[in-house]
Amino acid sequence: MNIRWLIRSQTMVTLAAGMIYPYYLLFLKNLGNSFTKYGLAFAVFTISSAIASQWLARSVDRHGKRMLVASSIGMMAAMAAFPWVMSYTVVLLLQLLMGVCCAMQKISERTLLADLTERGNRGKTMGEYQFWTSVASGLAVVFGGYLIDLLTIDALFYVSAAIYGASAWATWRNNGRGSASAE
Amino acid sequence: MKKTFALALLAALCLHTYARFQSPDQDPYLITDYSRLHPVKVSRVVAGKEEEQLRNLVREARDKGLTISIAGQRHSQGGHTYYKDGVVLDMTAFNHVLDFDPVRRTIRVQAGATWGDVQDYINPHGLSVKTMQSQNIFSIGGSLSVNAHGRDIRNGSLIASVESFRLMNAQGETIQVSRTENAALFPLVIGGYGLFGIIVDVTLRLTDDELYRTRTDTMDVYAYHSYFEREVLGNPDVRMHLARISVAPDRFLTDMYAINYVREDSVPLQAHNRLRERESGVLPAKIMFGISRKSDWGKDALWTMQKALFEREKGQLISRNNAMRSESAFMDYQSATDHDLLQEYFIPVDRFAGFIDDFRSVLARERLNLLNITVRYVNRDEEAALSYATDDMFALVCLFNVPLSEEGQAHTKQAIQSVIDRVLAHKGTYYLPYAAYPSAAQFHAAYPGAAAFFRAKEQADPAARFVNYFYEDYGKDARR
Ligand SMILES: Cc1cc2nc3c(=O)[nH]c(=O)nc-3n(C[C@H](O)[C@H](O)[C@H](O)COP(=O)(O)OP(=O)(O)OC[C@H]3O[C@@H](n4cnc5c(N)ncnc54)[C@H](O)[C@@H]3O)c2cc1C
Numbered sequence: 001m002n003i004r005w006l007i008r009s010q011t012m013v014t015l016a017a018g019m020i021y022p023y024y025l026l027f028l029k030n031l032g033n034s035f036t037k038y039g040l041a042f043a044v045f046t047i048s049s050a051i052a053s054q055w056l057a058r059s060v061d062r063h064g065k066r067m068l069v070a071s072s073i074g075m076m077a078a079m080a081a082f083p084w085v086m087s088y089t090v091v092l093l094l095q096l097l098m099g100v101c102c103a104m105q106k107i108s109e110r111t112l113l114a115d116l117t118e119r120g121n122r123g124k125t126m127g128e129y130q131f132w133t134s135v136a137s138g139l140a141v142v143f144g145g146y147l148i149d150l151l152t153i154d155a156l157f158y159v160s161a162a163i164y165g166a167s168a169w170a171t172w173r174n175n176g177r178g179s180a181s182a183e
Numbered sequence: 184m185k186k187t188f189a190l191a192l193l194a195a196l197c198l199h200t201y202a203r204f205q206s207p208d209q210d211p212y213l214i215t216d217y218s219r220l221h222p223v224k225v226s227r228v229v230a231g232k233e234e235e236q237l238r239n240l241v242r243e244a245r246d247k248g249l250t251i252s253i254a255g256q257r258h259s260q261g262g263h264t265y266y267k268d269g270v271v272l273d274m275t276a277f278n279h280v281l282d283f284d285p286v287r288r289t290i291r292v293q294a295g296a297t298w299g300d301v302q303d304y305i306n307p308h309g310l311s312v313k314t315m316q317s318q319n320i321f322s323i324g325g326s327l328s329v330n331a332h333g334r335d336i337r338n339g340s341l342i343a344s345v346e347s348f349r350l351m352n353a354q355g356e357t358i359q360v361s362r363t364e365n366a367a368l369f370p371l372v373i374g375g376y377g378l379f380g381i382i383v384d385v386t387l388r389l390t391d392d393e394l395y396r397t398r399t400d401t402m403d404v405y406a407y408h409s410y411f412e413r414e415v416l417g418n419p420d421v422r423m424h425l426a427r428i429s430v431a432p433d434r435f436l437t438d439m440y441a442i443n444y445v446r447e448d449s450v451p452l453q454a455h456n457r458l459r460e461r462e463s464g465v466l467p468a469k470i471m472f473g474i475s476r477k478s479d480w481g482k483d484a485l486w487t488m489q490k491a492l493f494e495r496e497k498g499q500l501i502s503r504n505n506a507m508r509s510e511s512a513f514m515d516y517q518s519a520t521d522h523d524l525l526q527e528y529f530i531p532v533d534r535f536a537g538f539i540d541d542f543r544s545v546l547a548r549e550r551l552n553l554l555n556i557t558v559r560y561v562n563r564d565e566e567a568a569l570s571y572a573t574d575d576m577f578a579l580v581c582l583f584n585v586p587l588s589e590e591g592q593a594h595t596k597q598a599i600q601s602v603i604d605r606v607l608a609h610k611g612t613y614y615l616p617y618a619a620y621p622s623a624a625q626f627h628a629a630y631p632g633a634a635a636f637f638r639a640k641e642q643a644d645p646a647a648r649f650v651n652y653f654y655e656d657y658g659k660d661a662r663r
Contacts (some may be wrong), residue, residue: 086460131186138193142200149517150473152466 003116005174011136012167018137019144020160048099064108071104072168079161083154218260223267231277241355252651253377255322259616262652288389294324294382311392311503313344319508324382329616330374334423339564342373352380353644374567394452395444420446426558431486436543456502468513527614529576534609541605549598552584568636571612596620619656
């Protein structure tokens, strides 16, 4: 059973996400919102994520991998759009989109992890998974800081979008192998 | 194996980052300003919210013997907004419009508001600020305290458009200050760097928003003065002006281009007066600017690119309010070892070419990394006690990239002092919100009214409640 591709693609996803996440908060603050309005933006994210999970749950067993690809493409679009956002409403719309993407990513990632590992023999793989995704976020966050100092936060959004794109591609390339339906 | 390597890489990166950003200006518990020079610990930072609270703060400071430094957007660069162990009063939350009279064309606004806040408010009424900086990010209180100036060539320094303001003095009383009430304070507080008390709110005179068509010209530094007299000042339709001098090694301080904003009556303003919100082209500009910071060919390439962009601006329509909110984000620069600092020299218009020749030789000798020079015009206006416009002046705004190390700073200081010597030789002055490189003797030569200014400060605030590093560097021994 080959789980390496999943670890690789999800490491990329953590890289892309970890790079932007702490700075994303600063970015929202720069739009001039109060802390309450931040809170709201994140609540919107969780609502959309919750609703999407119910609707996606039905097909995750069959389309896990497609969902991962779709999630990365959605996040890529959101990241590329952020530098152009000029209103809070659009931020909320993007939060909605990202909520759906997050649901797709989380449930398909977990399902695939379960599918690709065996009961009683999962510990090692889980450890690997955690290790690589953690290291990736660590690198991403430091690198993200350097990149903003050197260029702009917009540049960071674009780099993050590019990495999401690469993760979508890396997942897609493995089509047919490893997904639950192909087992 | 792979894991050990990955972990080691991450740890090494963290250590490297820690070591590199160990300098005091990166310490989040110290305070500094836009310059990142001279970080210190202050006792606390207080956000100004209401007048009553400001009064209590001043009284508390008096009772406990604390000092107060006043801060707006903290874009001054010489420690004007803080003092060791003192209280920093952050005025930025004190930012409401209090009164607006579109018929008299005046606005009364709290001192922490920015020009951007004012523009947002008055743009729908077809009105505009008379004099402000080229960018709209600065606070009104900070702008009054430096007596700012910008691209407008017809309205003088900021003091000319101030009708009155309210000041909270060292005794904690709020007084009205204008050219008729408490008139002695008017020219001391404006351009007074926060040393006479807290500017609470300001009544400003406004002008009409207008539509301009940009006109661009190129020339060399020797032709600029007569060009300016003839084509710019001599044409009453030209309302704003900005020029740039090449710092590219190929054309070092010889080539110039100018951009003029010429009144355009044939097109209705309404089609063009939506305020521009988004800065465009920041990323490529920042990359090009970054390369020019580090290399000569980068400077040549940037000049070529700027000229091309500038050609594209020719004939464009732009409202006055939009012309007064120019881009700034591409200039932001964060590096642990060096920083971009501004200096500004005011040179009498007829001395311009002579000064540039001298400036060029000082720069060649001192090897300063000069990134940009823009030129504006301010007409003679000696109303403010510390007036820089002692004559009709060209203002040369110079952006230097300087090392932050001790030796680097010592060299920069000595080099800037050589520049100031040339400025003074040409009967010029220099701008005071920037780093305190000039010597006390140079300061007094440029500002002969300074001794009287500091005597008045001592009278108004005998306990030295309102202090900052500008006061410490130039005021302490200047009173007699
Ligand atoms: C990138 C850049 C561009 C600039 N461009 C221009 C320009 O085009 N034209 C120009 O004239 N200047 C320019 N400046 C210089 C200058 O720093 C600003 O004009 C002005 O100081 C900025 O306002 P601020 O709100 O940042 O003031 P701060 O730096 O916060 O304060 C400046 C001074 O005002 C005092 N002060 C602030 N608020 C109050 C108050 N409410 N009551 C009493 N005192 C107060 C402070 O104590 C301090 O002494 C520029 C500076 C930078 C860094």
